[in-house]
Amino acid sequence: MQSYHVDENGFYGEFGGAYIPEMLYPNVEELRTSYLEIMYSEDFQEEFRNLLRDYVGRPTPLYYAKRLSERFGCKIYLKREDLCHTGAHKVNNTIGQILLAKKLGKKRIIAETGAGQHGVATATVCALMGLPCVVYMGEVDIARQAPNVARMKMLGAEVRAAVSGSRTLKDATNEAIRDWINNPVDTHYIIGSVVGPHPYPDMVARFQAVISEEIQLQLEEAEGRPAPDYLIACVGGGSNAAGTYYHYLDQPEVGIIAVEAAGKGIDTGASAATSALGKVGVIHASKTLLMQTQDGQIxxxxxxxxxxxxxxxxxMHANLYTSGRAEFISITDDEAMLAGRQLAELEGIIPAIETSHAFAVLEKRPFKPEEVVVINLSGRGDKDLQTYIDYFKLT
Incomplete structure (x- = not known):
């Protein structure tokens, strides 16, 4: 039977690998040869699980959304990652990676961030463990995610602006990789999503797999079965989605729906819908689907x-798309914003705008009354309140 997990060479089907400059080879090779042994050692697992329970607040609830279910005519459960310490799923991975970094003897941590949640989660665990932290963030994102920038600084992190390109997540990642090349011995790069060279996509997915591990147990209790009919999660790089799907990847009876950002529309030139617009290429040391021009420029x-x-x-997601294992749906800004407001008004939960994209699927795709649908509520909307205020003219 085909598996949708990573193979021994670091590939998901044709995607993955480690296309790295020679300067980074020792770092990446050190991780590749040691991550599984460290992660699954008894003392690591004990410390990791204890911190997830006592510091992060896991397990997060699986909440039956009664009013939302009535509105859309099916059984909708929300995996409440917004209730994690720091307000999103990102901390599951940063806890794991900082423990790994300490085992490897690293003395300095760097990270990239877009919405700021991964930056906050990294700054949080660095404060917890007493390690210096530098977070790279696009200049545009620094402006639109000011509350998270303030949180990172409050936690003792240095936030460095990426001022090249679109001055967003891609450019912040470029800057972080440059830093790592310049500081290869003492620095660990905590990548926030299932991107980058192998073993990062697999490592991040395994740390986030606590999400699907809990869903199995919680659904068994709520519905008498461990598997839903459908899983829905938003996908940028895709860490919350990878964690949601992980234990169900090789169960074909479970439908997987990945939700991308169509921006102003797939054909407008202002979009991030990689499945619809991407072609095979290499970005940040990994072979995947990538939005690019005819001559290969990003x-x-x-x-x-x-x-x-x-x-x-x-x-992982590129393979899920090309193999047909997952259904990819693109959601526009407007559809996402309306879905976010609807969730707030029906269930009293204000989601992150990333997460709102996942909820917008409910308007586009019908489900049957008996079907159980689990949506990863990956983050809370505090950081996005100004965007909501401006969009809906709430002042």
Whole structure:
């Protein structure tokens, strides 16, 4: 049977690998040869699980959304990653990676961030563990995610602006990789999504897999079965989605729906819908689907959401798309914003705009009354309140 997990060479089908400059080879090779042994050692697992429970607040609830279910005529459960410490799923991965970095003897942490949630989660665990932290963030994102920038600085991190290109997530990642090349010995790069050279996509997916691990147990209790009919998650790089799908990847009876940002529309030139617009290419040391011009130059992505405007997608998701295992749906800014407001008014939960894209699928795709649909509510909307205020003219 075909598996949708990574193979021994770091590939998901044709996607993945480690296309790295020679300067980074020792770092990446050190990770590749040691990550599984460290991650699954007894002492690592004990410390990781204890921190997830006592510091992050796991397990997060699987909440039956009664009014939303009535509105859309099916059984909708929300996996409440917005209730994690720091307000999103990102901290599951940063806890794991900082423990890994300490085992490897690293003394300094760098990260990239778009919406700022991964930056906050990285700054949080660096404060927890007493390690210096530098977060790279696009200049555009620094302006539109000011609350998260303030949180990072409050936590003791240095926030460095990326001022090249579109000055968003792609460019912040470029700057972080440059830093890592210049500081290869003492620095660990905590990548925030299932992107980058192998073993990062697999490593991040495994840390985030606590999400689907919990869904199995919680659905068994709520519905008498561990598997839903459908899983829905938003996808930029795709870490919350990878964590949601992980334990169900090789169960073909479970439908997987990945939701991308169409921005102002797929054909407008202002979009981040990689599945619709991407071609095979290499970005940030991984072979994947990538928005690019005829001569291979990266196309600047756009989304109202700072966490989804990435020109590529993680190799796991590229394989899920090309193999047909997952259904990819593109959602515009307007559709996402309306879905976010609807969730607030029906369930009293204001989601991150990234997450709102996942909820917009409910308007586009019908489900049957008996079908169980689990949506990853990947982050809360505090950081996006100004965008909501401006969009809906709430002042």
């Amino acid at each position: 196309t600047e992505p756009y989304s109202i959401s700072a966490g989804l405007d990435y020109p590529g997608v993680g190799p």
